[in-house]
Structure formats: C-alpha cells, structure tokens
Amino acid sequence: MPNEACCVVMTTFSDEKVGEKLIHSLLNQKLAACVQVQSIDSYYHWKGKIQSDKEKLVIIKTTADLYQAVETDILANHDYETPEIVCLPIHSGYHAYLDWIRTETQPR
Template identity: 50%
Template sequence: MTSKEYCIVITTFTDDRNGQQIIDALLAERLAACVQVLPIQSFYHWQGKVNCDAEKLVLIKTKCSLYAQVQQTILSHHAYEVPEIIQVPITDGLPAYLNWISKECRAQN
C-alpha cells in the first residue's frame, strides 16, 4: 500500500439538506472513509458577475480508484449547475490512517 492510492475530493454546497444528501450517499455507498464539512465564504465569478456566498467546504477522504464514482455520486445529487469537484492526491500520510481509509472504502468494481 502506498500513499499514492489515496486522495481528498473537494466539493462545496450552500444548502445543508443537499449537502447531507451528498454525504449520506457517499458514506452509504462506501465511497468515502470520512467526510469533513467546514464553513467558508466563497468569492467567485459566475455568469458575468462577482458573487459572494456562505458555503460549506467538503473534504472527502477516499481512494483514487474510486474517484470517478465519487464524482458521479456528487453530480447525481448536487444542486449546483457546475459544482466544484476536485481531486487532490495524498502524497504521504500516517500508514495506520491510510490503512483505515482502505478498509472503510469499498474495493473498485
């Protein structure tokens, strides 16, 4: 097992109910070992205007082999027209923690 097998997937949401649907689906399908939610303030360009929204930043701990399924699950539940879905590789980590991610996430189909 190498740390290059693992990643964090980042997304955001504004509606708590929608966010909980995404989180519940990821955990129910065992696509994530852990999902963390942090309050943030986002400033961005959208449809020709600068916007500012109170959002929740979601950090999804998973295996790289599951990224496509994580992305599809987020897309199928997300309320945004174009949600942020970004994969960030984990280049190193505590072996026991990485092993835990491996045990909690299902094997790639």
C-alpha cells in the first residue's frame, strides 16, 4: 500500500438532494473513504451583505493525491456559485485509520 498523505476536505450544502448527490458521487468513485455530515449555522459576507444560513458541513476523508478529483467532483455536483472547498492536511493520526483511508480510496 502506498504511503500517501491523507487529508480532510470540507464543504457545505443547504439542499439535501444536492448533499446526497455529492456524498454518493464521492463514495461511489472511491474519492472518499468516509464522509461525515454535521448541521451548522453559517454566518458570512456575501455580495456586500452579512448572510446566515442553516447548512450541513461535509467532512471528507481522502488522500492528498485525490484532492483535485474531489474538488472537481464537488464543483460538478454543487449548486452554490462559490462553494466552500478547503483541504486540511492530516499530519499524524492512528496508523490503522490512515491505512484504512488509503485502502478505501484505491481503485479495486
């Protein structure tokens, strides 16, 4: 198994159908080993105004090598004009869990 760096990619959605499509696309293509979703309240500047929305935060466990494909897939399935897509490196973690991420994101 390659010793690829693992990472967490985060995005948000407000439309449940968009979220389901996005999540299943990532998992079906093996771009993510795990996707977690949490309800959040978002407050932000948008087009000169302060906005607030009920959203879902999506936490995607993947490898750094797959980041570009994950970003492309999110953009293809998202309905926001400018969706949040950020990648956070995992510098360390439980080796068995990180190995599981690497295994689950490998093509079969």
